[in-house]
Amino acid sequence: QLQLQESGPGLVKPSETLSLTCTVSGGSISSDYWxxxxxxxxxxxxxxxxxxxxxxxxYNPSLKSRVTISVDTSKTQFSLKVxxxxxxxxxxxxxxRAAATVRRAFDVWGQGTMVTVSS
Amino acid sequence: EIVLTxxxxxxxxxxxxxxxxxxxASQSVSSSYLAWYQQKSGQTPRLLIYGASSRATGIPDRFSxxxxxxxxxxxxxxxxxxxxxxxxxxxxxxxxxxFGQGTKVEIK
Numbered sequence: 001q002l003q004l005q006e007s008g009p010g011l012v013k014p015s016e017t018l019s020l021t022c023t024v025s026g027g028s029i030s031s032d033y034w035x036x037x038x039x040x041x042x043x044x045x046x047x048x049x050x051x052x053x054x055x056x057x058x059y060n061p062s063l064k065s066r067v068t069i070s071v072d073t074s075k076t077q078f079s080l081k082v083x084x085x086x087x088x089x090x091x092x093x094x095x096x097r098a099a100a101t102v103r104r105a106f107d108v109w110g111q112g113t114m115v116t117v118s119s
Numbered sequence: 120e121i122v123l124t125x126x127x128x129x130x131x132x133x134x135x136x137x138x139x140x141x142x143x144a145s146q147s148v149s150s151s152y153l154a155w156y157q158q159k160s161g162q163t164p165r166l167l168i169y170g171a172s173s174r175a176t177g178i179p180d181r182f183s184x185x186x187x188x189x190x191x192x193x194x195x196x197x198x199x200x201x202x203x204x205x206x207x208x209x210x211x212x213x214x215x216x217x218f219g220q221g222t223k224v225e226i227k
Contacts, residue, residue, distance in 0.1 A: 035216065037164075045156075045164065045207055045218040058214040061120060094163065104211040105154035105169040112163055 002027035004095050004110035012089075012117050018082040022095030022110060029053055029076045033098035035106065036069065036080045038091040046091075050098055051078055085117045121145055123208050123219035131227040138195040140222045142208035147188050152211040155184055155193045158221075159204045167206075168193060198224070 008020035022034070035050035049059040051069045059067050063082070071078040082089060092114050096106040122145040132138055142153070150171035156164040166175040168184035171191060181196040195202055203226050208219040 037218075044205075044221045045158075045209075047209075047216040047218060050216060058216075060215070060217075098211070098216065102166065102169040102173075102175060103151050103154070104216070105152075105166050105175075105209065106156075106164070107166045107169075107175060109163045109165075 002097065002108050004097065004108060006093060006095050006110045006113040008113060008115070010114055010116060012085055012115060013119050014086055014117055015084055018080070018085050018089060018115055018117070020080045020093055020095075020113065020115070022078050022080075024076040024078075024097075029071065029078070030073050032100055033058075033104065034071065034078045035096050035098050037094045037096060037106070038089075039094070039112075040088075040091040048080065048082075048093075087117050089115070090117045091115060120215065121148060121210055121212060121217060123210060123217060125206075125208060125219035125222045127222060128220075129223045129225060131225050132198055133227045134198050134200055136198050138193075138198055138202070138224055140193040140195075140206055140224070142186075142191040142193070142219050144189045144191075144210065148191075148210045149212060150187045150191075153184075153186070153191050154209045154211075155182075156207045156209065157202075157204050158207065159201075164207065195224075200226075 033050045036048040068081045092112040094112045096109040153171040155168040158164040172184045
């Protein structure tokens with residue numbers, strides 16, 4: 001059974017870089033798209049970006065200038081970096097799979113990790 | 120950039136009633152790439168519907184999706200107590216994904 005698990009610091013200072021990793025277990029990362037979604041407290045879901053297993057990346061235009069997603073298939077991990085963070089980047093960050101079998105919907109999600117931007 | 124607008128913002132209904140949730144796109148969306156999710160308080164979103172009308176694995180048949188072009192609908196035929204939650208629509212197209220702002224289905 002495919003499982004995803006986010007990891008990374010829960011507290012990041014303003015203007016610094018937020019870095020998270022998603023570890024995929026119970027299945028292969030060498031297919032499909034893998035994505036990051038975030039949810040500020042009390043608000044809705046915001047797509048951040050996706051990466052194809054081969055390394056092609058796709059970003060939300062509103063975040064593109066600050067976001068980098070990468071993949072390491074040998075470690076079955078993919079990662080997110082958001083630079084120059086502000087309080088507006090405080091959110092629960094989810095990693096998820098966008099599978100071809102469900103028409104690129106997000107069918108498997110990590111449990112989410114809360115990241116707070118504060119000095 | 121396609122914007123998804125969901126309505127109503129909040130739907131107040133009683134168990135056993137029918138719920139009809141709307142998702143309208145700012146431009147035409149391929150129905151192949153329209154999905155619906157359920158998120159209960161404090162939980163991870165769960166995929167309900169993909170391809171506008173196909174139920175994901177394990178989703179009860181009281182959940183159904185329909186629509187095409189710019190107008191899509193999620194219907195819950197008879198609300199069960201566990202169905203009170205927030206629902207999001209989501210699209211994929213031209214290498215971009217996006218979510219609607221959500222509809223909260225609350226107990227009346």
